[in-house]
Amino acid sequence: SQQGEEDPQALSIQEGENATMNCSYKTSINNLQWYRQNSGRGLVHLILIRSNEREKHSGRLRVTLDTSKKSSSLLITASRAADTASYFCASEANDYKLSFGAGTTVTVRA
Amino acid sequence: GEEVAQTPKHLVRGEGQKAKLYCAPIKGHSYVFWYQQVLKNEFKFLISFQNENVFDETGMPKERFSAKCLPNSPCSLEIQATKLEDSAVYFCASSLRSSGANVLTFGAGSRLTVL
Numbered sequence: 001s002q003q004g005e006e007d008p009q010a011l012s013i014q015e016g017e018n019a020t021m022n023c024s025y026k027t028s029i030n031n032l033q034w035y036r037q038n039s040g041r042g043l044v045h046l047i048l049i050r051s052n053e054r055e056k057h058s059g060r061l062r063v064t065l066d067t068s069k070k071s072s073s074l075l076i077t078a079s080r081a082a083d084t085a086s087y088f089c090a091s092e093a094n095d096y097k098l099s100f101g102a103g104t105t106v107t108v109r110a
Numbered sequence: 111g112e113e114v115a116q117t118p119k120h121l122v123r124g125e126g127q128k129a130k131l132y133c134a135p136i137k138g139h140s141y142v143f144w145y146q147q148v149l150k151n152e153f154k155f156l157i158s159f160q161n162e163n164v165f166d167e168t169g170m171p172k173e174r175f176s177a178k179c180l181p182n183s184p185c186s187l188e189i190q191a192t193k194l195e196d197s198a199v200y201f202c203a204s205s206l207r208s209s210g211a212n213v214l215t216f217g218a219g220s221r222l223t224v225l
Contacts, residue, residue, distance in 0.1 A: 031211050042114075042201055042216030043153075050211070086150065096212045097166055100145075100153040 006101040019076040021104040023089030114217035131220045132184040135204030148198040
């Protein structure tokens, strides 16, 4: 079974606003990753945060990791129409297998 | 190449027929993964390979699903006697698994429709 759970399931925001989504996982991890899926396409890797890191930035993306709560959040700042997609977290355990959450569908309205 | 190539993009099969999907990983990536996505929901892990060896097959429904990664050939995922519930998009991904992190590069997926 998949390990991660994501919240919310869907999010609709105005262009320029920030989007925040959360992810929880169940077991110890090496790292946690976030991927984006545009409609009809495969997943694209966005950012990775290791288990000994608490926060990471990449462009307009900010990821946090709280290993005591087994949770992570992804913040997209100043959203654009092109950010419309589904976002998935994936936890990598010691067996190197990635377990994906159910995803958050983000719609950015112009 | 620099992308994971999956074929066919769409496959339609009648219930009970065989379905075979192919995946060419990125050159130099020694790990290949297959995932199943039903109704745009979560990705279910099926199987992974390290080169031509099965690395982890804990997600494979053993009775009807099989997979191979042979040298100098695309990897394949085969479903014997397909069922309606096999309708899904099957994604292949490959990785280098370097620096203790397993970052996957995904193909565009193969959509299997079982009628």
